[in-house]
Each structure stands twice: as C-alpha cells, then as structure tokens.
Amino acid sequence: MATAETVTVKEKKREKYYVTTIRRLFKNKLAVAGLIIVILQILMAIFAPMITIHDPIKQNLASSELPVFSEGHWLGTDNYGRDVWSRIVYGARISLVVGIVAVSLGLIGGVVLGMLAGFYPKLDAVIMRIVDLLFSFPGILLAMLIIAILGTSLVNVAIAISIWSIPTCARIVRGSVLSIKEKEYIMAMRSMGASDLRIMARHILPNATAPIIVFATMRMATAILSTASLSYLGLGAQPPTPEWGAMISQGQDFMWSSPHLTIVPGIAIMLTVFAFNVLGDGLRDALDPNMDLQQ
Amino acid sequence: MVALIIRRIFQLAFLLFGISFLVFSSMYIAPGNPAAIIGGPTATASDIAAIEANLGLDDPFLTQYVRYVSNAVQGDFGYSYQTSQPVAEAIAVRFPNTLKLAIASMVVAVIIGIITGLISALRQNSWLDASATTFALAGISIPNFWLGALLILIFAVNLQWLPVGGLSSPFYTIEGIKQLILPAITLGTGSAAMIARMTRSSMLEVIRADYVRTARAKGVKERDVIWIHTLKNAMIPIITVIGLNFGFLLGGTIITEKVFAINGVGRLMIDAIAARDFPMVQGSVLLVATLFVVVNLLVDIIYTYIDPRIKYD
Amino acid sequence: GGSTIPEGEQGSDSNAEPSASSGENEIIYASTSDAVGLSPTMTNDSVSSNVMTQIYENLFERNPETMELEPKLAESYENTDELTWVIKLKEGIKFQDGTPFNAEAVKYSFDKLRDPATGAPRASLLEPVDTVTAVDETTVEIKTKYPYGPLLAALSHSNAAIISPTADEKQDLMQNPVGTGPFKFVSWEQGNQIVLEKNADYWDGEVGLDKVTFKIVPEISTAISMLQTGEVSFLDALPPEQISRIEGLENVEVTKQEGTPVYYLTFNHSQERNQNPDFRKAVASAIDRDAFVEKLNGLGVRSDSVLGPKVFGYNEEADKAGTPYDPELAKQLVEENGFGDEPIKLLAANRDNFVLMAEIVQSQLTEAGFNVEIEMMEWATFLDTARSGQYDLTFLSWSNVTSDGSEMLYPNFHSDNVGNSNRAQYSDAEFDKLVEASRTTVDQAEREKHLHDANMYMLNNDVAVVMYHGLVTSATDNSIKGLKIDPNGQWSLKDVTRE
Amino acid sequence: MAQRLLEVNNLVTSFRTSEGTLQAVRDVSFHVDKGETLCIVGESGCGKSITSLSVMRLLPSNGSIESGEILLNNEPLQNLSNEQMRKIRGNKMSMIFQEPMTALNPVLTIGYQLREPLMLHHKVSKSQASKQSIELLKQVGIPNAEKRLNQYPHELSGGMRQRVMIAMALACHPTLLIADEPTTALDVTIQAQILDLINDLKEKLDMGVLMITHDMGVVAEVADRVMVMYAGKKIEEGPVEEIFNNPSHPYTIGLLNSVPNVDDPEFELEPIPGNMPGLNEQISGCRFHPRCKFAMDKCKVVSPPDFEISKGHSAKCWLNEKEGEKDENSGRVAVEA
Amino acid sequence: MKTVEELPSKPEVLLELENVKKYFPIKGGVLKRVVGNVKAVESVSLQLYKGESLGVVGESGCGKSTLGRTILGLEELTDGKISFDHQEIQDLSRKEKKKFVKEMQMIFQDPYASLNPRQRIGHALDEVFKMHTDMSAGERKDAVLSLLREVGLKPEHYDRYPHEFSGGQRQRIGIARAIALNPSFIICDEAVSALDVSVQAQVLKLLKTIQEKYNLSYMFISHDLGVVRYFCDRVLVMYLGNTVEMSDVSKIFNNPLHPYTKALLSAIPRPTVNAKRERIRLVGDMPNPANPPSGCPFHTRCPIAQEICRVDKPAFVEHEKDHFAACHFAG
Numbered sequence A: 001m002a003t004a005e006t007v008t009v010k011e012k013k014r015e016k017y018y019v020t021t022i023r024r025l026f027k028n029k030l031a032v033a034g035l036i037i038v039i040l041q042i043l044m045a046i047f048a049p050m051i052t053i054h055d056p057i058k059q060n061l062a063s064s065e066l067p068v069f070s071e072g073h074w075l076g077t078d079n080y081g082r083d084v085w086s087r088i089v090y091g092a093r094i095s096l097v098v099g100i101v102a103v104s105l106g107l108i109g110g111v112v113l114g115m116l117a118g119f120y121p122k123l124d125a126v127i128m129r130i131v132d133l134l135f136s137f138p139g140i141l142l143a144m145l146i147i148a149i150l151g152t153s154l155v156n157v158a159i160a161i162s163i164w165s166i167p168t169c170a171r172i173v174r175g176s177v178l179s180i181k182e183k184e185y186i187m188a189m190r191s192m193g194a195s196d197l198r199i200m201a202r203h204i205l206p207n208a209t210a211p212i213i214v215f216a217t218m219r220m221a222t223a224i225l226s227t228a229s230l231s232y233l234g235l236g237a238q239p240p241t242p243e244w245g246a247m248i249s250q251g252q253d254f255m256w257s258s259p260h261l262t263i264v265p266g267i268a269i270m271l272t273v274f275a276f277n278v279l280g281d282g283l284r285d286a287l288d289p290n291m292d293l294q295q
Numbered sequence B: 001m002v003a004l005i006i007r008r009i010f011q012l013a014f015l016l017f018g019i020s021f022l023v024f025s026s027m028y029i030a031p032g033n034p035a036a037i038i039g040g041p042t043a044t045a046s047d048i049a050a051i052e053a054n055l056g057l058d059d060p061f062l063t064q065y066v067r068y069v070s071n072a073v074q075g076d077f078g079y080s081y082q083t084s085q086p087v088a089e090a091i092a093v094r095f096p097n098t099l100k101l102a103i104a105s106m107v108v109a110v111i112i113g114i115i116t117g118l119i120s121a122l123r124q125n126s127w128l129d130a131s132a133t134t135f136a137l138a139g140i141s142i143p144n145f146w147l148g149a150l151l152i153l154i155f156a157v158n159l160q161w162l163p164v165g166g167l168s169s170p171f172y173t174i175e176g177i178k179q180l181i182l183p184a185i186t187l188g189t190g191s192a193a194m195i196a197r198m199t200r201s202s203m204l205e206v207i208r209a210d211y212v213r214t215a216r217a218k219g220v221k222e223r224d225v226i227w228i229h230t231l232k233n234a235m236i237p238i239i240t241v242i243g244l245n246f247g248f249l250l251g252g253t254i255i256t257e258k259v260f261a262i263n264g265v266g267r268l269m270i271d272a273i274a275a276r277d278f279p280m281v282q283g284s285v286l287l288v289a290t291l292f293v294v295v296n297l298l299v300d301i302i303y304t305y306i307d308p309r310i311k312y313d
Numbered sequence C: 001g002g003s004t005i006p007e008g009e010q011g012s013d014s015n016a017e018p019s020a021s022s023g024e025n026e027i028i029y030a031s032t033s034d035a036v037g038l039s040p041t042m043t044n045d046s047v048s049s050n051v052m053t054q055i056y057e058n059l060f061e062r063n064p065e066t067m068e069l070e071p072k073l074a075e076s077y078e079n080t081d082e083l084t085w086v087i088k089l090k091e092g093i094k095f096q097d098g099t100p101f102n103a104e105a106v107k108y109s110f111d112k113l114r115d116p117a118t119g120a121p122r123a124s125l126l127e128p129v130d131t132v133t134a135v136d137e138t139t140v141e142i143k144t145k146y147p148y149g150p151l152l153a154a155l156s157h158s159n160a161a162i163i164s165p166t167a168d169e170k171q172d173l174m175q176n177p178v179g180t181g182p183f184k185f186v187s188w189e190q191g192n193q194i195v196l197e198k199n200a201d202y203w204d205g206e207v208g209l210d211k212v213t214f215k216i217v218p219e220i221s222t223a224i225s226m227l228q229t230g231e232v233s234f235l236d237a238l239p240p241e242q243i244s245r246i247e248g249l250e251n252v253e254v255t256k257q258e259g260t261p262v263y264y265l266t267f268n269h270s271q272e273r274n275q276n277p278d279f280r281k282a283v284a285s286a287i288d289r290d291a292f293v294e295k296l297n298g299l300g301v302r303s304d305s306v307l308g309p310k311v312f313g314y315n316e317e318a319d320k321a322g323t324p325y326d327p328e329l330a331k332q333l334v335e336e337n338g339f340g341d342e343p344i345k346l347l348a349a350n351r352d353n354f355v356l357m358a359e360i361v362q363s364q365l366t367e368a369g370f371n372v373e374i375e376m377m378e379w380a381t382f383l384d385t386a387r388s389g390q391y392d393l394t395f396l397s398w399s400n401v402t403s404d405g406s407e408m409l410y411p412n413f414h415s416d417n418v419g420n421s422n423r424a425q426y427s428d429a430e431f432d433k434l435v436e437a438s439r440t441t442v443d444q445a446e447r448e449k450h451l452h453d454a455n456m457y458m459l460n461n462d463v464a465v466v467m468y469h470g471l472v473t474s475a476t477d478n479s480i481k482g483l484k485i486d487p488n489g490q491w492s493l494k495d496v497t498r499e
Numbered sequence D: 001m002a003q004r005l006l007e008v009n010n011l012v013t014s015f016r017t018s019e020g021t022l023q024a025v026r027d028v029s030f031h032v033d034k035g036e037t038l039c040i041v042g043e044s045g046c047g048k049s050i051t052s053l054s055v056m057r058l059l060p061s062n063g064s065i066e067s068g069e070i071l072l073n074n075e076p077l078q079n080l081s082n083e084q085m086r087k088i089r090g091n092k093m094s095m096i097f098q099e100p101m102t103a104l105n106p107v108l109t110i111g112y113q114l115r116e117p118l119m120l121h122h123k124v125s126k127s128q129a130s131k132q133s134i135e136l137l138k139q140v141g142i143p144n145a146e147k148r149l150n151q152y153p154h155e156l157s158g159g160m161r162q163r164v165m166i167a168m169a170l171a172c173h174p175t176l177l178i179a180d181e182p183t184t185a186l187d188v189t190i191q192a193q194i195l196d197l198i199n200d201l202k203e204k205l206d207m208g209v210l211m212i213t214h215d216m217g218v219v220a221e222v223a224d225r226v227m228v229m230y231a232g233k234k235i236e237e238g239p240v241e242e243i244f245n246n247p248s249h250p251y252t253i254g255l256l257n258s259v260p261n262v263d264d265p266e267f268e269l270e271p272i273p274g275n276m277p278g279l280n281e282q283i284s285g286c287r288f289h290p291r292c293k294f295a296m297d298k299c300k301v302v303s304p305p306d307f308e309i310s311k312g313h314s315a316k317c318w319l320n321e322k323e324g325e326k327d328e329n330s331g332r333v334a335v336e337a
Numbered sequence E: 001m002k003t004v005e006e007l008p009s010k011p012e013v014l015l016e017l018e019n020v021k022k023y024f025p026i027k028g029g030v031l032k033r034v035v036g037n038v039k040a041v042e043s044v045s046l047q048l049y050k051g052e053s054l055g056v057v058g059e060s061g062c063g064k065s066t067l068g069r070t071i072l073g074l075e076e077l078t079d080g081k082i083s084f085d086h087q088e089i090q091d092l093s094r095k096e097k098k099k100f101v102k103e104m105q106m107i108f109q110d111p112y113a114s115l116n117p118r119q120r121i122g123h124a125l126d127e128v129f130k131m132h133t134d135m136s137a138g139e140r141k142d143a144v145l146s147l148l149r150e151v152g153l154k155p156e157h158y159d160r161y162p163h164e165f166s167g168g169q170r171q172r173i174g175i176a177r178a179i180a181l182n183p184s185f186i187i188c189d190e191a192v193s194a195l196d197v198s199v200q201a202q203v204l205k206l207l208k209t210i211q212e213k214y215n216l217s218y219m220f221i222s223h224d225l226g227v228v229r230y231f232c233d234r235v236l237v238m239y240l241g242n243t244v245e246m247s248d249v250s251k252i253f254n255n256p257l258h259p260y261t262k263a264l265l266s267a268i269p270r271p272t273v274n275a276k277r278e279r280i281r282l283v284g285d286m287p288n289p290a291n292p293p294s295g296c297p298f299h300t301r302c303p304i305a306q307e308i309c310r311v312d313k314p315a316f317v318e319h320e321k322d323h324f325a326a327c328h329f330a331g
C-alpha cells in the first residue's frame, strides 16, 4: 500500500544558492558575454602596467593626434601625444570605480528614500517633495557646494554623482514598494510579528530588484560621463590623470580632426554599460526563483 | 482630483520655499563673488565694493534672503546681476524654446521608445530584441554633443536638408519644424532608450496576463490585443519614466541647447551659475522645480485615466 | 532687413534662414556668448564691447596700423599743464536719438562712469581724473589728481565711450543703447541675437552695411558649421583646435594678425618658496614655450616680453630677454635645491587655452623633477582663489583694451593691487617705482622707456613666464570685404561691405 | 442521437521548458454534443485547463499541440489560419476563465469589453452593441445594467465580475461554451446563481457546455456526462449518475471520498495519499499506481487501456478488465488466472 | 468528531470578543477628512473555547477576513474588547503584544501568495524562530526540519522555493509556519478554499491531527459549508459585519434559525446526483457596508421580512440553549 512517503518523487539534488544562480547565469549567453567583458575590464584595470607599453601621462608633443592603428600606438595618440590605449586601460581604474561606487551610493540613498516613502504613507509626501527638490537642484551648483564644503577628492565625485541618481531611483523604488507591500506575504510576515525593518529589508527589497537593476545598469553610463564634467570643475580626477569621461569631453575639441579621441573612450563606456546591462538582466533572471518555470 | 491638485499646490509652496533657501545658501557658500565677475579682471577693490553695494550684496545673508523671498512672494523675482534684466522676463523669453524642444524630443522619444520596446517585448529573446537592446544602450551611452555634431555634419552641412541651429521660427511653420528635428533627435535618443527598456519589461509583465488571453478568446484582432488590451495596462511605469524624462527636459538641457544654439532655460541657468547671478539662478531653479511638480501632478492625473483603480483620496 | 521693420516683429523674423537674409547688405556675426548689456558705463566684457563699438564712439581711438592714438569724436587736445587736458570736440555730430554731441555729453558720460553711486564696474578707468568741465559747447577740460600719462589711452577704452545724456535719462542704455556710431540699435532677444541697423545720418561717411546681427552660438564647432552653410558670415577668436577645419572651408577667408592678449604663467609671489629666485629660474628654464606655441597651430606669437608687440611700451629687446628653455639647468636646480620634494599646486581655470597650458607645463615641470598637481576650477571660483592667493603657480591672461603697457603692469603687478587685480601677489618696490613713473609721466617717449625697463625687470627676475601672445583672428564669408580688426580683438563694421 | 458539437481525438499537448519538452495532456479523446454539459474533473495540475485551452488554440507561448484532432461541427480546427480561428473564438466558441478577478481587463470599462465581441463578430454599431450589452447584463442578473456599462471591473463585486465574464462569453450566442472553474472562490449563494444561469442558457440556446471543476457538488448539479483526468490522461468517462453511483477507477473513488458530505455528520474524509506526479516524472504503467491502494504488479508495468463498464462509461484501470478480454490484453495475467 | 457536548462540562474560554467593531474610514475632501466608514465588522461578540474549532461563514465581503485580521491586531480595532487567555489585548503596546503573537497565528487563503517568492521555505521557517527565540543557528535548523516532518514534508524541501511545491504542499508550509511557535489559537482564513478536493482533504486531516496533539483552537473561515460541517464544532454566521447566528454545527445545519442561514444552506451544491433541493433565492446583492440598511441588515433581501425588520435591529440572543440568532422571527 502506497503512502505519502513511498511516492516515487524524484528529488533533485539541491545545490547551494549561489551555485544555482551562477548555473542559471551561465545559461544566458548574453549575460556570459557581459560577465566576460566586466572581468576583462577589471583585469585590465588591475594589470594595466602589464598590458601597456606607454606611460599614460607621458606627453610627446611631436607625435600628437596620431590616428588609430598607427605604429606603436594601435589606438592612436591624443592632442598631447599620449597613448590612447594606455589612457583607456589606466582610465578604467577611475571610471569603473567611480561608476560603481557612485551608482551604489545613489542606489542606497534612492532605495532608502523610495522604500520609506512607499512603505509609510505618512512620509510619502514629505519624502517625495524632498526628492523633487533634489531633482530640481542644479547639478553644477551641487558640485560647487561639495567642493566648497567637502573638498575635491574622488570620493566626493562619487557623492555628487550619487546624489544626482537619488531622485530617479527613489521614484522607481517607491512605485515598486507601493505594489509589493500590498502582497499577502507581507501581511503574513506582519502576522508573524516581523518588524517593519525586517519586512522592508528581507521581504520587499528582494522582490523589487528588477527595476532597480535596470535603473542601476543604465545609470552607469551617465555616471561615467558625468565624472568628466566634475573633473572639469575641479572635482575629482585632475588632468593628466586618465579617465574616460574626461577623455571624451576633451576629445570634443578634436572631433573633426581626430574623431577617435571621442569614439574610443565612447566605445569603452558603451561596452561597460552594455556589459553591466546584460549582466544585470541575466542576474535578475537568475535570481528570480521562477525562472525555471517560465522556460 | 481637485483635492489632489490643491494639495499639490500647497506642497509646491513649501517645496519652493525650501529650494529657494537651499539655492540661496549654496550660492552663498560656494566660492565666487558676483561683483568680482561683473568687475572682471581689471576691477579694483573699490570697483567691487561699489558693485556690491549697488546689488545689495553687502547685506547679511538673512537680510538678503528675506528680501528675496518677500519680493518673490509678491511676484517680483528680481533683476539679473549681470544684465539687470528682470528675471521673470529673461526666463519668459527662453522658456518657450525649452518647451518646444522638450515636447519635440519627448515625441521622438515616445515614438521610438515605445515602438522598439514593443518590438523587443513581442519578439522576446529574438535578434530583433537584441538589436533593440543594443540600440537602447547605445542611445544612453552616446554623449549628446557627439550625436548632435554628427547629425549636424550629415544633415545640415553635407546634405543641407536642415538648418544647423537656432530655434527662431514658430513651431507651426515648416522652417520651425525643420529647426526642431535634429535637436529633438539628439535629445530624444537617451529618453527613448529608457522608455524602450521600460516598455519592454512592463509589456513582458502583462503580456501573459489572463485578461489578454480573455481578449484573444473573444476573437479580438491581434493589433487591438497589443495596443488596447496590453499596452494600456503596461503604461503606468512607462508613464512614470516619460514623466521623469519630461520633467528633466523641461529643466533645459545644456549640451543640446549649446550644440544647436538654442536659447533655452538650461543655458540660462548654467550661465547664471557661472556668473553667480543669484536672482537668475533662483528664478530658473524655481521654474524647474515648479515644472517638475506640475509634470508629476500631470503624471499622477494621467495615472487615473490609464488605470481607473488608482485613487488619490 | 531694414529700418522699416517694426521693432517688435524683429525677433521672429526669418533671420535664421541661411541665404535669404544674409544676402545683400547684412552680416551675421556668431558670438559664443551673449552681451551682458549695451551701456558702456555698466559693462566690462568683450562681447558687449563688440556690439557697443558699432553703436558708440570714443573721443580717441588707436589706429590699428600705426598704434598711434588718434582723435575720433575729439578734434584735438592739448596739455595746458601736467594735470590739465583740454580737448576740442568735433562739431555737428548728433547722437542716434537726435541729441547733439557736445561737451556736456562728454562730461555727463565721464561723470556717470566715475560716480560711485553708479556702481560702474570699470570706474577705476578714470580714477585719476579729478574734474571734468564743459568749458564751452565744443571744449572739455579734464583735470587729473596727479600727472597721468595713459589718460588718452583710457579715453579710447570702450567703457569711456560717449553716451547720449537724454537717452540715458530716459531709458536703460543696457537694453536700449544710443551712441554716435555707425549702427543703430534695433532689437535684442536675450540669449539669441542682437540686431543693429545702419545709422543713415552717420557723421563720418557712408556706412557699408544695412544690417548687422550678433547671433549667439555657444558652441564654436556649431558656429563653424553655420559659417560653412552660410547661416552666419563672420566669426572671430578662433580656437587653435578648430583652425585647420576652418581653413579647409572653401567659402571662408581666415585672417590672423598680432594682438594684445598675453598669456603667462605666474608665481604666487606671497609664498616663500616662490620668492626664491632659483626656484623661479628653475621653473622658467623647465618650460619649453616653443613646443607649446607649436600646439597653437599658428595662433600664438612666441616672445618672452610681458608687453606684447602691439602694446605701447614694447621693445624688441625684450623678446629674447626671458630665461631660456634649458631642461638640464632646470633639472640641476631642482636636484640641488630639493624643489621636487614639496608638491606644487598648479591652478588653472577651465576655459580658453588654460587647460592646454596647464597640461603641457605640468608635463614639462614633471620632466624637470618638480612634483606638480593641476587643480582645475570653474571661472568664478578661479577668480576668487587666484585673487586671494590660494595657489602656487597659475596661468593668467590679459587682453589690453587700450594697448597701453601701464594698463597691463599696474593692475596686474603693482603692489597697490595685491589681493585684487594683482593676483600674482607681486610686490616689489623697485618695480612699483618704474610702473608709477610710466603712469605719472605725460611725455609719451619717456613713458615708453619706463615701461620697457619695468618689462625687463620682470623678465630678469622671472616674475612671470610668458607663454605666448595671442593673435586676433577672424573667419569671414568670402563675400565680406573691408573688415578691420584691431589688436585688442575689436573690430568696426563701418567700412565693411558684402559683394 | 444528439448532434456532435465538439470532438477531440487523441490530443497531446506539450510544453517546452528548461527541463525539456513535457507533456501536459497525454492522448485525450472526448466529445461534447449539442445541449449537453460535459464536466472535466481532476486534481489541480492534471491538465484540465490545458485541454480546454488547446481546444481554443490559446496555449501559452511555450505550449503546442503535438498531435491529435479537434473537430468543431466536424470541421478540423487545427487547419484553420489564425485569422479564421480568431473569427470563431468568441463567436461560435467562447470561454469563461478560471479566475474572474484577473480575466477582465482592469483598465477597460465593462461596456467596452462587452461590446467588443458584438462589434467584432456581428458587426453591429456601437449604440446597437450597447443596447445588446445591457440586455446581456440583465440576462445574467446584474441590476442597474445601464450604469454598469461605464464601470470598471474593480468597481464590481466578485460575483458580478464573474457574471460579466459569462455575459461576455455568451454575447454572440456560441454553440460551445467552455467554462473553466467558473465558480471556484465564490460563495455558495453566488455560485448557485451562476450555475442556474448557465443551465438556463444551455437549454435556451441548445448550447454545448464543457465545464471544468473540481467541486463534485457542482458536477452533480450540472453535468450530463463526466470525464475524470489524472496526470494528463483521461482515466474515466461516463454519464453523471454512473460516475457518482458506480465509480470505476480508484482515483475517482478517492476523489469522491475526499469531499466532505454536508448532510452526513458522521462522514469521515479519506484523502488520496501522496501528491500528483510532476510532468517530468517518468512513471511506468498506470500513472496512478504509486498512490493506488489497489495497485497490482501489472499496474506498475503496463498502462491500462479503456475498459467499457456500461454504455458510455469507460475507465482506464485494470480492475475493470473483464474475464473474457484478459487474453487479448495481457497474456501474463491470463496465465496467472 | 467532537461536539460541544463532548467537551469538558465547563469549557475553558480562550478568546473572548465583546462588541468588536472595525470600520475603515473613507477619506475625502482637501484635508482628507473622514467622510464615512466602511463598516466591515459592525458588532461581533463571541467566546471561543480551548480546543474547539469555530467556523465562520457568510457571503463574500461580509467581514470574515477583517474580523480575523482584527483579532490578530493586523488591523486597528475601532471599538470593543478582545481578551485572550483572560487578558485584554486590544490596548497593549507592540512590545507587550509580542508574546501574544506567538500564541495567535494565521493560515492564509492563498498559500502561494502568502510566501515570499524569493525566500527558500527553510529560511522562511527559520526566520520565525529567529524573530521570536534565542535559538542558535543549529538549533533553529533542527527545529525547522522537525516542523517539516510534522506537516508531512521532507528535509530535502528545506532549500526549495515556494513555486517548486504543489498547492497542498504550500499550504502545509503555511501550517508549519503557523504552528512553529506552538500557538494555542490559529485563524484559518479560507485556508483550504484554494485547494482541490483531494489535497483539501489531506490538509483538513493534518489540521485535525495537530489540533488533537496540541489542543489548539481554530477560527475557521470558509465558504465551503461541507468543509465547515466536517471540520468545525461550532459555527458563526455573519452578514454585513454582523453576527446573525451561532451555534453547534449540528444545530446550525439541522435547525437553522435565521433566514439568511437557511438561504445559505439551501444553496450548497450536494455531491449526489438528482438530489432535488428547494433553493431559497436571495434577491439583489449585498448592501453597501458603507451605507448599511436601517433595522435588520438583512431585511432588504429577506424572504420573510416584515415592517418591524426595517425599523428595529434584532438583538443577537440565545433562542435555544447555546443557539444564538439575530432575527425577529427566529425559529
């Protein structure tokens, strides 16, 4: 006689959480491509001296503005005769770090504000008006204020850029929270006596990751590009330190004579953003426990 | 609805108050003296003192702020330090251009964004979807000045189909429309990218909903299934993004305005900040804040038309 | 275009259409920024003065070729004594609003500029003036507080242009200017364009153009594209990065001529380290100015002299009088004195060619063993920072509107102005004396000598390292003829015609 | 003999998933006559909805009909183009979905959604369609019909929404109505109203009804014939009295024993032990044997064919093997006997 | 099956409600003033004994879920008293209430919706212990595993996500979570409505087993009267936020006093063929709880309503021993 215990249910062997995630991630070809690009870029940043022959800040006015595929400079040289490849490679160090740190900081701020606004109806109007205020406050003024109060370090660049991300992020998060908090499992957690903090951090946040990932990965591009305008104001990396955003904005003057000075760092940024985007998409799907069901 | 509007107006008043204080104090804290800029490199100490006295900059911070607010409440937003033009007038000249540009680029962004988003949602994981994604990412990574210059080179300089810059003709004339095309594309691309991604993800969420199946079970034409039964339900996050972008565009967009020689609010604000032209900065920031609140209010009202379940009371 | 169009409709006129309106007798000038205002009294920027030069005139003006000061609205002048200048005015001239030009108008203009209540930014221009008296309808007498050599040069400054007293009392000249010049104001759409038209009653011969438009095109590369398509017909102050592109345009003619702007590296002389002559010598000899000027694509003149070739007080002897480029010497000095130990803050404003200079100089100084960090700043912050001396090295520039050497050395290096316009914080008694002499002498030959001495004194002591002297440049549509640009970058459109 | 309305022969429907292709409906045949109600019952996940969606050709994007034949009025549906199929749906053949809460479009008015099939299939004008919609709403017992047209689904109670769904499905007087658990999650008073309504209309329009439910009470009330499914297969089929009074498959018996009897306080529940197998599970022989208390060795090896119990009543269970047939079906068992 | 008679002669009261009210304010106007109330629970008084199952039935929207949530403190009480184990709990602070959280639990209607889709069920159960006990990680894991065993799940289910379970298994998880802290009272809000009959039967059995083992009390909200009859000892019938009848399950089913109860019973579909029944048809829909009718709330749809019903609200009184009803013509 059959009982519940003897039913021939074939148990899948359970793997660790991260193994599942990684396995799923590796099924997604685009995400793998993204991962490879990200890893390559990180390696590139770490091992910069080994994969470049030229000093990124060494000028050679005599051989300036060489086009791509010139001898000795496969990506050409800039206005000062500095090797563009070296500058891209070394530039990854700043651009990637600032991009990642700034977006993360902005996410933290935006998520906290959006979460509170969405979760507590009483705070909603207040927080959303603060968000409006942040939104309307001119970015340059903010940068100048940061220079005046905090000084000009690279950390402060990340702070400035992250503050720019907060309003958008907060709005997006708030929208998701508004709908997730009405879900029954949240009510269930309440009935178990869970604190608001626990509900927000452990139950709402993990279920609101999809739009956050889309936002964060798209934001990388903006963050890297804005670094340029800030170093131009004197905040953050100062010349001759290589940095992608600044390379683009400096190359602007030479768009007609040497377009590669903008195109090359532009492609570098695009690749990064592309990589983070597809990786983010892949990660979102991999983290979604329902993925196996949805084919 | 009326209640919502009235409540927002109340909140707006507080917001404007807060932001004016914030702007005022940051301009005060940030280095750079408007008098020194007006005086220029040759100005002597006495020149600068005279200018300061003339502009009332020698008063203490609070006196200046209170004076500003009490005038502003009465509708007087002061005079530009630089040009001594009334701030309200200076903004009034530029805002129509910014508005034209914002609307035109939003039209471009919405059309391109929604169509690409729809295509990639309906053909999820196909090569069409992949190219739409790539397009979106390119759209957000290309610096505006670069795209702008490229468009000028191709369409204005080489083909000579469109003018290089300016926005002087009225928008309803052929010339006016021609002037808007390139800047609108330049500016719209970034928003289009965001809208496309959002459309894709929110379409994917509703495309398998039961009511879509119901519509098919009724024999509704596929076109109507997508545009009426599905898209309308997917519209809320898309509208949010459109609203955010539109609010952002209404604040003026410095680079596009520069590249296409458009006399807009963004340039006005940036120039005013560079010149520490306090009243002008204040005026333009307050305008942007107001517009942003208005746009959000509109978005909230549109929500209720799109989704009748949303109520604000 | 023309005077028949009512003012109000001017704004939406189809002036943006390329060929239609830049036809016959009109030119469109592209400016990267808007004028601040159109009152000579209340403004002090080059964009405004470009416009005002077409509307207003001065008592004197400098002949761009001979560099001599010549009477314009004035007929003649004489010094009755060292402190008194009696100026005879031309007769029968009328302002554009019909007000007669006379001694009262001159007195009104100058007094308005000097009056502290006005709060004029450039009031200091006439600071040495004690009284202005209208002796009769055509005679003005100016008394100075002390003998003041550069007075006539000062009177040729665009801020000392003569304004119509009736107009000034009636309206805001900032928005609605009235002068005696060849063009009348028509309209100003803030941030977009300023339109002038021919002054049909101009006193000094026929005006060639019917209409002039100053169009604001903030992005220079856009302006070049517009020049190429004919949407604008005239640009100036061409940046070196774009020069090859402009020169490649078929329909465009590029002119370059020597000018007064000077760009130099200066020390913060209030700092102890910078007071060490060896340090300054080490810096000066580490900088390869020839290599730098090369980067300007022909838009810079290489000379050590602080006072450029087009400035009163210049002497060829100064061209090579600076510390020459000598990298070996520099390295040696750095090594011997340990100059490379302490970091040096190289302050640079984020505009014009300052960034270029900073990057190249930073690289060259690093080569010599210095430890230099660039600090970039937005213009207003830079002004504050430089003025208060919070830097080690910085780049400054000076465009000499009156082309008079005193007007360069006094504000920028005289100890009177430390903490203000003397951002180098330079204070040297001997130098001060030479500059004062150049100002208080009325005899022009003697003044020239004093200025040369002061110039040489600066070079011998490495007070500043001159990077280059600017050229004044223009790019015009081939159809434009007769444009003359004077060395301080200003131009008059009176004799310009279109073919 | 009644007229054949729908005939499904050897339907196999499968899904493409990350674990490979899985069959949700395995070789199912049945038919519905005009004026007849066929109920499909079975445990959750056994393939009831997928069977009906296959008939409508509205499978989820990863699902497809692998083989089999679906005939509506003797016309094979699988050969129709999408456009032809669209014209049939909502017109000759319509469906009420499982979830009344989610099956209505939340952002369109009741009126819009009701008018849509009328305007599409009967090409009537908008005002004409509105008039007919009001009629329909009255028929399904919704008071204040004129006002309801301008309301949105969320403004109606659950029972009213379900009635709107029904009105919509009936709008074009379909010859076949598929109702997928139309009353689950409704309270009994509303449930009763809706069942009455469907019955009335069935009689009035001589409509064929394919009703899916797992509520045996509902089955007893409305069905003419019943088909029991288990794990993608039809395991028993017969007239309703036969199924209730003479259930012939152990699963059907278990199903009936799982229903609490309201009228018998001493009734004791006898749940079927274990869970339904997943789609990906390989089970040899009868798919029910792991949970079957009558399972024999044969059941574990050979999958049982249809055995006819009486006219129109058949079951797929070896227990029903008649002595005479044994030889034909399985030599091994015959030897044992 | 137990009946009240079989319980100890003086059943011990576990939960007592006195005139419990729950109104949802309807806000309106510029200043968001309260312009009206949805009277979800108008007036409910009852006693619930240790070890019994009280069924709550009534039309959709009559306030059953709201009543349950109000007892648990998930909704703020508008008025009335709730005593648990002889202590009034309605005014306790959050902290003081924490100890009652352990005692009172809820099983939700939709087991899938009430589980966080991104949390493995092992973690979901672990979290309960984490919040309320000081157990070490190891102890917690053991506790979770024994819980799983208790509700008929297996240790290997620990690492699974909710979507990987069948409906019946999910509801077992919900039950496991509810009994984790050894409560003495569980509210089952339509806990088996979403399950198909065979799974439903399994779950009902399980609930009974647990009840016997721990002497639990249930408040069993359901619209399936067959299930109520099978599972419950006593039944409470609600209509429009009011209690209209309450008694032993057999009395309610065999001798209903209130016309609404009668209508409800007559509508039950019987799983037997050809059981012809006389159904009492109720006309119209349930009135709007924001604007309930005067007098007896049921009079608008009542087949036997008289003039008095429009005016006087009938009291909820004991018509027979242990048989309460609110009707002027009860019996």
Ligand SMILES: Nc1ncnc2c1ncn2[C@@H]1O[C@H](COP(=O)(O)OP(=O)(O)OP(=O)(O)O)[C@@H](O)[C@H]1O
Residues within 6 Å of the ligand: A293, D015, D017, D024, D042, D043, D044, D045, D046, D047, D048, D049, D050, D051, D060, D061, D062, D063, D098, D214, D279, E196
């Ligand atoms: N899109 C899909 N992809 C993969 N499997 C699916 C899909 N849709 C349904 N299934 C599976 O097909 C099987 C049959 O599903 P179906 O919806 O027909 O069940 P049902 O009998 O209607 O159950 P219920 O009573 O719960 O509605 C289930 O095991 C289900 O998991």
Ligand SMILES: Nc1ncnc2c1ncn2[C@@H]1O[C@H](COP(=O)(O)OP(=O)(O)OP(=O)(O)O)[C@@H](O)[C@H]1O
Residues within 6 Å of the ligand: E024, E038, E039, E040, E059, E060, E061, E062, E063, E064, E065, E066, E067, E289
């Ligand atoms: N948060 C709320 N705000 C306003 N009204 C509410 C709220 N929750 C419930 N209601 C209203 O209170 C009444 C009772 O709702 P409740 O959910 O308790 O009904 P129920 O008896 O559980 O119904 P069902 O059987 O459909 O679950 C309904 O009219 C409902 O619309």
Ligand SMILES: [Mg+2]
Residues within 6 Å of the ligand: D048, D049, D050, D098, D180
């Ligand atoms: Mg189903």
Ligand SMILES: [Mg+2]
Residues within 6 Å of the ligand: E064, E065, E066
């Ligand atoms: Mg409920």
